[in-house]
Amino acid sequence: MASTFTYKVRNKQGKLLTGVLEGDSKTTVAAKLKQMGFVVIGISEKAESPTLSEVFQRFKKVKLKEITVFSRQFATMVNAGLSLTKCLAILEEQTENKKFSKTIDQVRKDVEGGSALSEALSKHPQVFQNLFINMIRAGEVGGVLDEVLLRLADYYESEAGLHRKIKSAMAYPSAVFAFAIILLLVMITFIVPIFQKMFEDLGGDLPLPTQILVNISGFVRGYWYLIIAGIIGIVFAVKSFAQTERGHNLIDLMKLKLPIFGELTTKISISKFSRTLGTLLASGVPILTAFNIVADTSGNAIIADEIKAASVSIKEGETIAKPLSGSKVFPPMVVQMISVGEETGALDGMLQKIADFYDEEVSAMVDALTSLIEPIMLVGIGLVVGSMLISLYLPMFQVVLLMGE
Numbered sequence: 001m002a003s004t005f006t007y008k009v010r011n012k013q014g015k016l017l018t019g020v021l022e023g024d025s026k027t028t029v030a031a032k033l034k035q036m037g038f039v040v041i042g043i044s045e046k047a048e049s050p051t052l053s054e055v056f057q058r059f060k061k062v063k064l065k066e067i068t069v070f071s072r073q074f075a076t077m078v079n080a081g082l083s084l085t086k087c088l089a090i091l092e093e094q095t096e097n098k099k100f101s102k103t104i105d106q107v108r109k110d111v112e113g114g115s116a117l118s119e120a121l122s123k124h125p126q127v128f129q130n131l132f133i134n135m136i137r138a139g140e141v142g143g144v145l146d147e148v149l150l151r152l153a154d155y156y157e158s159e160a161g162l163h164r165k166i167k168s169a170m171a172y173p174s175a176v177f178a179f180a181i182i183l184l185l186v187m188i189t190f191i192v193p194i195f196q197k198m199f200e201d202l203g204g205d206l207p208l209p210t211q212i213l214v215n216i217s218g219f220v221r222g223y224w225y226l227i228i229a230g231i232i233g234i235v236f237a238v239k240s241f242a243q244t245e246r247g248h249n250l251i252d253l254m255k256l257k258l259p260i261f262g263e264l265t266t267k268i269s270i271s272k273f274s275r276t277l278g279t280l281l282a283s284g285v286p287i288l289t290a291f292n293i294v295a296d297t298s299g300n301a302i303i304a305d306e307i308k309a310a311s312v313s314i315k316e317g318e319t320i321a322k323p324l325s326g327s328k329v330f331p332p333m334v335v336q337m338i339s340v341g342e343e344t345g346a347l348d349g350m351l352q353k354i355a356d357f358y359d360e361e362v363s364a365m366v367d368a369l370t371s372l373i374e375p376i377m378l379v380g381i382g383l384v385v386g387s388m389l390i391s392l393y394l395p396m397f398q399v400v401l402l403m404g405e
Contacts, residue, residue: 009038062100068156075149138284155279169366180381192217209391252301271358278351
């Protein structure tokens, strides 16, 4: 994909000239200018005004699935003997995500300009994680770039599979919860006022449950803007608190301490730790660098602190298992398996087995939680709606009783 470049050159008479020229890269533009007999002083890519579509593309994220496909296809082409620039050009053309395509194009241009692939990728941290860049760097040094790319594809597929499993399991309970909220709002906003007018026509004092329901309905209809403002304020306050170091640590600690869900979070974190560390070590990334990357990608500040503390001990000559044995997050089974892996020299394989085991544990736990949450939610919705209906009909029961007397 050709780009427009602005240039500054001197002609044979020494006169300074400026202009624009299209080309695939700065290198090709410089070569054209030299062929024309100019002395190149400077070349820069011309910044064009972004279109409305390009503005929206900036806010579009590159999905994990797209990175996975990119890695696997890249590995296949490298293994087939294609040059890096040719591989990147092909990947750029067939990538549907415009933002990702533009990123690949920029990476290709940097590689054409003499940069290493890992160096070119590191300029786009919003697309390529630190884990991805360091593994590519290790693959370049070891001459096994295609193998590393395949490991990355496998890693991202496993990560995406786990996320997909959790999202799929929570889809039905989330839909039921959303339906329940909408149903309650409709009843409070539209149904209760109809009954309220009937109660006023009947006269007399309303039963306490009915009066409470009428008061709630009146407050929601009269002060709905305050309720919305309050919800927005609470969300904003929680997000602001979570961005502070203390708030971030406290929220992550609560995630690990919550009943049932805390255990699920811990298992997901152990799976991610094991898979990430195993993939990095198998790709030839130095152990201390690997630990730093794992800490950064753990997703939980408490677990990240434990990993960083372990890396300090490893730096001083300890094994991996020893500092982890005093951890409150990593169970004895994980520590023992890591210890065996270190002794046998098959640590990366052992870590992958740990990750596979905990993926199955997470899957089973999510299935159990889903089967437990669904009936609880249905019973809860039934109780709430039933209570509201009883509250609405209580005055009518009283009128019938009085008429009977």
